[in-house]
Amino acid sequence: MGRLTGGDPSLLRRINSAVVLHALRGAGSLTFTDLTRVTGLSRPTVEGVVEGLMETGLVVEAPPEEGETRRQGRPARRFRFRAEAGHLLGVEIGPHRIAALLSGLDGRVIGAGSRTVSETASADERLERVRAMVADVLRRAGVPRSSLRAVGVGTPGIVEADGTVRLGTALPDWTGLALGERLRRSFRCPVLVENDANAAAVAEHWMGAAVDSDDIVFVLAGLSPGAGSLIGGRLHRGFGGAAGEIGALHLLGREVTPEKLLSTTDEPVLPLDEQAVATVFRRARQGDRAAQEAVERFIQRLVHDVAALVLALDPELVVIGGWAAGIDGVLEPLRGELARYCLRPPQVALSLLGEAAVATGALRLALDHVEEQLFAVEGTVTARR
Amino acid sequence: MGRLTGGDPSLLRRINSAVVLHALRGAGSLTFTDLTRVTGLSRPTVEGVVEGLMETGLVVEAPPEEGETRRQGRPARRFRFRAEAGHLLGVEIGPHRIAALLSGLDGRVIGAGSRTVSETASADERLERVRAMVADVLRRAGVPRSSLRAVGVGTPGIVEADGTVRLGTALPDWTGLALGERLRRSFRCPVLVENDANAAAVAEHWMGAAVDSDDIVFVLAGLSPGAGSLIGGRLHRGFGGAAGEIGALHLLGREVTPEKLLSTTDEPVLPLDEQAVATVFRRARQGDRAAQEAVERFIQRLVHDVAALVLALDPELVVIGGWAAGIDGVLEPLRGELARYCLRPPQVALSLLGEAAVATGALRLALDHVEEQLFAVEGTVTARR
Incomplete structure (x- = not known):
């Protein structure tokens, strides 16, 4: 008491x-x-x-x-x-792309950078590219590395509280990587590592499609969708940090893999990389019947996975991000099916932050950390509703 | 601040x-x-x-x-x-059964009652039976009705904050019923109405299979499963009170209805009441191949729905209650499939409270309400972690 x-x-x-x-x-x-x-x-x-x-x-x-x-x-x-009394970084480390945002203590972005990176790059190569990118962003903004007060990082996988990646199949060497510790050695300030969909959910709530709602699900829609959710304005990580990792659901229904879903023949699409996916969607737009059916199957599975999240969590708003958000005709089937089958259908919106969502959320997490220190009393004694 | x-x-x-x-x-x-x-x-x-x-x-x-x-x-x-300075009721209003638990201000149960009720009973008949049952429980315990300080109620459906049933298809006349208001007229004290699976989740956390965990999903497993979840020890109702209403998920996968799932012929089982279900399960135990396949399909769907909840919420523990919890061989397939497909599989346990879960949870909600009044300062100013 x-x-x-x-x-x-x-x-x-x-x-x-x-x-x-x-x-x-x-x-x-x-x-x-x-x-x-x-x-x-x-x-x-x-x-x-x-x-x-x-x-x-x-x-x-x-x-x-x-x-x-x-x-x-x-x-x-x-x-x-004095917002310039210290600085914050928000970093995305993804399979194809790394990105960074730099801000002062007020969270206003004063520098940015991004790089492509090979899907097959080792953890060491990937982290070396992150370091080089950050060094470049700091140099261009004229901010010394010693001014960094906190670094937020968003990356695929289940991330433990200390920043270790418990499970991360999207990136080579990622499972078991002590990512937080590795980056703390580089930055010599607190480093907060978060699942990428979780970071994106925080970002859309901060300055994207979800600024008006505290109960949201952000779906990072790709071949295997992941999600992040806020409940009452706070990130819901789950007991083991795995909340929202809905991608495995279709395996249970004995439904087919993305490789079969998107196939226009009897054979699975191998390898199913972004280029192969883009080809299927282009052929569908050009009127290819088999490709249209493949896209339809793909959208139906996305609808099913999103519905599972909505039925479990009952958010006010679902924000769709990730590359599949760019597919023509994803939003309408989603709205229609959710309205048909969910007892209380949520609003559905597209991400406003697009590919900046993960780094922006990572920056917000760094800002939260610093604000907790500056306004420490909020964490000590507070008035509840 | x-x-x-x-x-x-x-x-x-x-x-x-x-x-x-x-x-x-x-x-x-x-x-x-x-x-x-x-x-x-x-x-x-x-x-x-x-x-x-x-x-x-x-x-x-x-x-x-x-x-x-x-x-x-x-x-x-x-x-x-003086625990006897006031009394609390926990009431279950279900499709086939109503039940009540009576306690003093310390939450210790000092009286109980239950009745069967027809699935087709009107809302008026059902509420009249509740009133008669409660009067009997109070009389036998020697507690005057005026001593009631709060009444908790657990019932199927989506329940709004004021106790109105927004959607409740399991009971006749239930959708739109101002259940809280109707019962407040009878009891002349605060009446708190909650979804039955939510109430059961609270109960298992209070004194059942989930006393050691604050992050749980309780699955009220029946023909169409519902669920209640606690996050950090607090009930997660969802933005519109519909969280955990996972039963509609199978409709999206274009999978079959329970009537078809449990059919051993080409025709759906109509009506699919508890007797019809019991028959299918008995025939499966007796070695009937078609019935065994029907039961297998039923369990697979339950596994799928539970997996959707687990992937979305990442609880520490899943508690299985409701009548399907009694089916031989539900627990092992659940554990096995969740371990295969969930990135961080939860523990899985059977309900310890059985058919007392909903009324027990309703009693706990009444107790929470009274404690908030007695210890009002906890709701006003509190120390956070």
Whole structure:
């Protein structure tokens, strides 16, 4: 049970400091008078707290606002949050592509980079490419590596809390890789590793198709779909970090593999890479009957997998991302079938962030981590609904 | 953001009162000295709070413990929580059966009753039978109806927050029924209506097969399975209260209905009632090949539906209840298939509460409601991890 105790001065100082920092971060710049009004704290308290925050480098004096200097007398001192006091990275490590986003402590993106990478690249090669890409992004933005406060990473597979990939069949050497530890050695700051669909769900909620909903399922639709879900605005990882890994479901129904689903002959499509898939979809658009039937089978399986997620979780909104989101005619069958079979059909929308979703979500996870430290009081004592 | 303020005396009084009540409820009886030690409150505060709690009837003076009277001097006054100061009901309203459990404010069951009811009974008939059953349970326990502080109800269907059944096809007249409102008129106390599988999940977590896990899926396995899930120990209802209603999934795969699944001829089993089902299972046990194949198809579909829940939610534990839990050979295929296809297979256990699960969960929901009132401070300010 929570107890209220007014007697801990260091806790009160931390709370007041977080309150002032919160107010400054939400505004351009504020005076002492503004801060006493916004926070309800006394003038001496505000002054003491601001002084402490300036010592940590998180707050800096700001120039007078336009017009202030022309008024009579000396303008009141102004202060602002120093977003440049530290930096964050959001990194995607995928089978074909790696990407990075760089931001200040306010989460505003100030640098970006991406590279293609071979599906067959070893873990060492892949991580070396990530390091080179990040070095390039930092250099171009003029940000020293030592300024990084946290790095978020989104990657396929089941990821444990310490950043170890428990199971990751999409990338060579990925299963068992201590990815978090490897990257922490490079970056010398906290590294948070998350499943790619989970990261994308966080991203769409932050600044994509799901900003208005706290109960969402994001489907990373590809040959074998994965999903990430938010419940009450919080990521649902599952007991072992495997929630949403719906791709295996069709195996149970004794239904066919993607290699057979997308075949236009009696033989499976081998290898079923992106080029082979694109060929089937192109032939379908050109009117090839067998290819159209293959695409139809593929969409039906996606509908079935999404329906399973919706029936289990009952989200308000389903966001479809991943490359299959680009297929003509995915959204309408999904909406129609979900409306027919789900007792309470959700809204269905396409991803707004597209291929930036995973890195954006990874950046948000890094930001969450830093905010938890800056506003630590939120993690200590909080008002519940 | 939560703010700590030490300046609200009525809030502090409520907190102190909840702390003392909590301590008393967890113990047989305690003295003022015990209470100051356990709560950390001052002796005058404890005395004032206990006096207030005795006025509300929630605390009463207790007799001296054995041995105390033989010692020198007058024994210290003792106090205990008055579990009999109010009562709670947990009610199941099912298609074939209604049941009720009665407890004091400590949740200990002191009365029970059940009745069969016709599958075709109207909502009015069904509710009349519930009222008669409850009156009988109260009478036999010697508890006046006015002593009821909360009633929990578990029933099939999607249930809205106010207790209206949004969709309930298992019982006649159930869709659209303002069940909560109807029952509140009878009981004149808060009535909390919940989906039956959700209630059963809560029950297994409280005192059944899931006491050691906070991340569970309870499957109410029948012709069309439903499920309830706890995430981090809390019921996951879904955005619209429909989470876990997995029964519709097979329709999407263009798979057959239970009527066809369980048919041993080319014709569907009509009507597919419990007697017809029992016949198929009996014939399978007797070696009838067509019946065995029908049962196998039925189990495969159950496995598929459970796998969909497991892949979406990644629980630590799956508890199988409902009548299909009694079928020979349900558990082993489930464990085997989940281990084959789930990236992180959960534990699988049979319900320990059996047909008492739904009413037990409904009782727990009533108890939760009353505890929230008694220990209201927990809902106001609380320490997070």
